[in-house]
Amino acid sequence: MDLIIRRASLPRSASQHKEPVDIGIEAGRIIAVEPHLAASAPEEIDAAGSLVTPPFVDPHFHMDATLSYGLPRVNASGTLLEGIALWGELKPQLTQQALIERALQYCDWAVARGLLAIRSHVDVCDPRLLAVEALLEVKRRVAPYLDLQLVAFPQDGVLRSAGAFDNLKRAIALGVDVVGGIPHFERTMADGAESVRILCEYAAQQGLRVDMHCDESDDPLSRHIETLAAQTHRLGLQGRVTGSHLTSMHSMDNYYVSKLLPLMREAGVAAIANPLINITLQGRSDTYPKRRGMTRVPEMMAAGINVAFGHDCVMDP
Ligand SMILES: [Zn+2]
Structure with a gap:
């Protein structure tokens, strides 16, 4: 030995x-x-009796934004919408070198804490695909010690942002692994549902996995997870699709959820909750009662749905 x-x-x-x-x-x-x-x-x-475990897996992260806290300014409202706006302000100033350096620094932190596998979303709405190229380079460099999987994430909406779907396809062609989406950020509920349909169809055509930011909202009527489960079922994508965040489920009524969870289970749709971020971001418009911002983890586990926890953000907008 x-x-x-x-x-x-x-x-x-x-x-x-x-x-x-x-x-x-x-x-x-x-x-x-x-x-x-x-x-x-x-x-x-x-080890003197200390705990020895398999490495940790972080299934939801944003490595293109990490360690950019305060650039170009701090998020004053603490909301997701201001965070997305801030990221939009920062995008024109990004350089590939700075992105690579911050991501590599984060990978050192992650590995030092026992993380050896990370799924990171990467914004594809910038037609230069600066972040995509940077994170593909990071993926190559960390490969000996960290399994980094990338999701093509249309942060500004695959329909709402001009050219985003073409950029997403270019990112996949360059080597990004998974198809992302953000249906609750599209202009209307109908556009959100349409975005789920076209992205799932594209993933099915290409033989790819899907991981969408889905219903990261306090709006109980944000029900794109239902469409995601239905499209997964229709297209035979069982076991290859994930809904990330799913926070609107904290505000849905129990009767509706009692129908929804079996649909997710039937479609084999996995759920990724991001507690550290969502207990901070959600419920910002609430006075009282104040919602916690967490999706229904114990209920999904009891229903036989695969549930994981992600880190989502470390020091970003
Ligand atoms: Zn995210």
Whole structure:
């Protein structure tokens, strides 16, 4: 063996051992997990009973915006809409070099905290595709130590923003992995539904996954997740589609949700909640009662829907 980690506590769900164990590693693979490994290795680490876990996965992040806090100014209202507007103000000033440097710095932070896989959305509404090219370069550079997956994200709306769909297709052609969207930001509910349809059809044609910012809103009538589940079902995309945020579900009535969750389950649509960001962003127009901004995590899990937590933002608008 090349490496032995001694006296490691494992997560209860991952181990039949209640006592700390030794973990033996050879050629980059775990080959033995036992209470007292008799073997020795050139490198041994004494975990002294500390927890040893698989690496963390962050399924929702924005690496093109990270570490840009205060550029060009701070978000005064604390709302998502001002955040999106601020990002729009910053876009013309972005340089590829600065984007790459901030993203690489963030990747160092992430890996140091145990994150070895990140799905990052990347804004495709800038026709220069500056951020796309920057993050593809970052993906190449971090590949030896971090699995970075990119989502083509039309931040300003694939229908609302002129040329956005063409830019999204160009980003996919350059090597971006997943089709994104933002139906609640389109001009109307009908446009939102239409954006879900065209993006899912494109993903089905191309054999790609879908991960949409979906219903990141306090409006209980923001029900694009219903359309996303229906299009997933219609196009046979089961197991390949994710709805990110889904915060409007905190304001929907229970009767409607009792119909919605089985539709999501049937379509195999996964949910990604981003608690750190949404408990801060949502409910900003509320006086009392003040809504928490979280989607229905326990209810979705009980319904058999795959749920994950993402980080979304670190020091950005
Ligand atoms: Zn996001």
